[in-house]
Amino acid sequence: MAGLEDVARVAGVSASTVSRAMSRPEMVAPRTLERVRAAAEKVGFRANPAARALTTGRTGFFAMLVPDLENPFYAAIIAGAQAVAEEHGRWLIIAVTEGAAEREGEVLRELRDQVDGFVLLSPVGSARDLVAAHRRKPVVVVNRRVNGLTSLTVDTPGGLARIFDRLAELGHRRVAYLAGPPGSWMDRRRRDELGEHAARLGLDLRVVGPVYPAFADGAAAATEIVESGCTAALAFNSLLLLGLMYELGRRGIKVPERLSVAAADDMAFADLPGTPVSAVRVPAGELGGRAVADLVEMAGAPGAARRPASRKLPTEVVLTGSLVPPAR
Amino acid sequence: MAGLEDVARVAGVSASTVSRAMSRPEMVAPRTLERVRAAAEKVGFRANPAARALTTGRTGFFAMLVPDLENPFYAAIIAGAQAVAEEHGRWLIIAVTEGAAEREGEVLRELRDQVDGFVLLSPVGSARDLVAAHRRKPVVVVNRRVNGLTSLTVDTPGGLARIFDRLAELGHRRVAYLAGPPGSWMDRRRRDELGEHAARLGLDLRVVGPVYPAFADGAAAATEIVESGCTAALAFNSLLLLGLMYELGRRGIKVPERLSVAAADDMAFADLPGTPVSAVRVPAGELGGRAVADLVEMAGAPGAARRPASRKLPTEVVLTGSLVPPAR
Numbered sequence: 001m002a003g004l005e006d007v008a009r010v011a012g013v014s015a016s017t018v019s020r021a022m023s024r025p026e027m028v029a030p031r032t033l034e035r036v037r038a039a040a041e042k043v044g045f046r047a048n049p050a051a052r053a054l055t056t057g058r059t060g061f062f063a064m065l066v067p068d069l070e071n072p073f074y075a076a077i078i079a080g081a082q083a084v085a086e087e088h089g090r091w092l093i094i095a096v097t098e099g100a101a102e103r104e105g106e107v108l109r110e111l112r113d114q115v116d117g118f119v120l121l122s123p124v125g126s127a128r129d130l131v132a133a134h135r136r137k138p139v140v141v142v143n144r145r146v147n148g149l150t151s152l153t154v155d156t157p158g159g160l161a162r163i164f165d166r167l168a169e170l171g172h173r174r175v176a177y178l179a180g181p182p183g184s185w186m187d188r189r190r191r192d193e194l195g196e197h198a199a200r201l202g203l204d205l206r207v208v209g210p211v212y213p214a215f216a217d218g219a220a221a222a223t224e225i226v227e228s229g230c231t232a233a234l235a236f237n238s239l240l241l242l243g244l245m246y247e248l249g250r251r252g253i254k255v256p257e258r259l260s261v262a263a264a265d266d267m268a269f270a271d272l273p274g275t276p277v278s279a280v281r282v283p284a285g286e287l288g289g290r291a292v293a294d295l296v297e298m299a300g301a302p303g304a305a306r307r308p309a310s311r312k313l314p315t316e317v318v319l320t321g322s323l324v325p326p327a328r
Numbered sequence: 329m330a331g332l333e334d335v336a337r338v339a340g341v342s343a344s345t346v347s348r349a350m351s352r353p354e355m356v357a358p359r360t361l362e363r364v365r366a367a368a369e370k371v372g373f374r375a376n377p378a379a380r381a382l383t384t385g386r387t388g389f390f391a392m393l394v395p396d397l398e399n400p401f402y403a404a405i406i407a408g409a410q411a412v413a414e415e416h417g418r419w420l421i422i423a424v425t426e427g428a429a430e431r432e433g434e435v436l437r438e439l440r441d442q443v444d445g446f447v448l449l450s451p452v453g454s455a456r457d458l459v460a461a462h463r464r465k466p467v468v469v470v471n472r473r474v475n476g477l478t479s480l481t482v483d484t485p486g487g488l489a490r491i492f493d494r495l496a497e498l499g500h501r502r503v504a505y506l507a508g509p510p511g512s513w514m515d516r517r518r519r520d521e522l523g524e525h526a527a528r529l530g531l532d533l534r535v536v537g538p539v540y541p542a543f544a545d546g547a548a549a550a551t552e553i554v555e556s557g558c559t560a561a562l563a564f565n566s567l568l569l570l571g572l573m574y575e576l577g578r579r580g581i582k583v584p585e586r587l588s589v590a591a592a593d594d595m596a597f598a599d600l601p602g603t604p605v606s607a608v609r610v611p612a613g614e615l616g617g618r619a620v621a622d623l624v625e626m627a628g629a630p631g632a633a634r635r636p637a638s639r640k641l642p643t644e645v646v647l648t649g650s651l652v653p654p655a656r
Binding site for chain 2: 003004005008014015016019020060063068069070072074075076078079082091092093094095096098107110111114215216217219220222242245246247249250252268269270271272273274
């Protein structure tokens, strides 16, 4: 394997210069840098990202920080990110932060020199810390808006409002929202917007939860929803709703005759037998893919071109036979 | 930030020697290596894993290669691996291979110099390629046995055999196995062992599928299972069984009265209302944790101590009221 000293010999410079060209290219004359790069290419000096950064100006790696891997929404975002990274010949590595600000900060520091940029999925760190990280390596934030950073969010509340419109039209008066997860910034915003929209429509909104957005928690919420006298239920995600529907089925409570249902994503519904379920179709894969595409652009043009741009992706609202007029 | 040249100055050696100490420590005299390490420590030379490897003998990173992130079994293994990595002060980064041998090989090559070792989750590469990778950096294989490598598997077939024993005892004669995923090495082995065991017990085994092991696919299999005349069904995973149970509930088919049910893991069953579901409890978290613990040991003692050791973790079989005598 060719080493630093081989590059130095071929370039006709000292090993220190090669090292400096790697670690602090801005301190090396452009012509020298060019010579070092050509030499590195010639002797086949490769290996670690830092070395590759020398010859190509980039490490080839992006890091994606995710709170957890159990959430199917995150898995779908990662899959979309992975596909676009591949198209651009980049490697995506994933680090789990467990939704802890301290850990998130550590991972950002530890991986800083290893990657060309970061995608932060639902980050929990302060805006200040995230902006500081961006100054070292480009950062794209998904699922949260941070001033000064490129952020990608999805207009789920807007989609849920359309479902409320439909429920009001059908004659529902009391509607349940199965909320989750506890402490979520996104869920809080949704509840606020839904509350206002329900009031405008004259709907009585009953919030159940917040609960952890998993199948079993949806099933466990069945009793409270049925006893609340609501004739329709919206769930924070499709997994929760599936759990609720499972339990209703087990108890012989008919959907949608006794309870109209919808969810804020449709990820767990693909190919499900029976009446299709109404949902806000969230473009999770697109979200991940766009984040990486933005990062590719930023990483290719450092400095000025890193101007932040926030984007809210629209959702598609799928209205189906799972919404029917309330039983008399 | 201190550079290579600063380390060289303090150590009183050339930058080439520092570079060589990093890339090929075996070519540098032990006393010189010691001096370079002390100098690196003194000037605060850190940054990338390669540099850290110089001062501490390790990068601090492990990489875990996983086929996909949608599978909850993998997510649980990763969570266990993550926890143990943290205990040992190591960073775990995850790379998705999409179950493609070519991609798996590329990731192994690309990350080789960045990490202290690899955990390969259900790898698909040839044994020869995997053993070759291990020669560069320690490798632990999970969910597959590879000669010459440390492998961790789980005795799920043994657990499923206990469930068959129970079904035979209860008087069942025709039992369905809902298989998945297509092309899986593990599923093939399971089907073979279950087939032999069923024959020994005089059970008529009907294999349904293989199908992709997701909720909707379990629901879609309901018709074939009900029409097969089977009085009990085992599923490849808990998600498939949950889908099957959902669809049975929707059709008003009683579980377990009309169909006794069990699954080869219990991951989707936690806190589910109703009769607990019989399952082989797979220690997924332990599997990931042990793999990392083995890797820590191997990475700390290169060469001789990398002797391979295959281990099969036992499973716990949970027999519940979801298995009852067949209806007359």
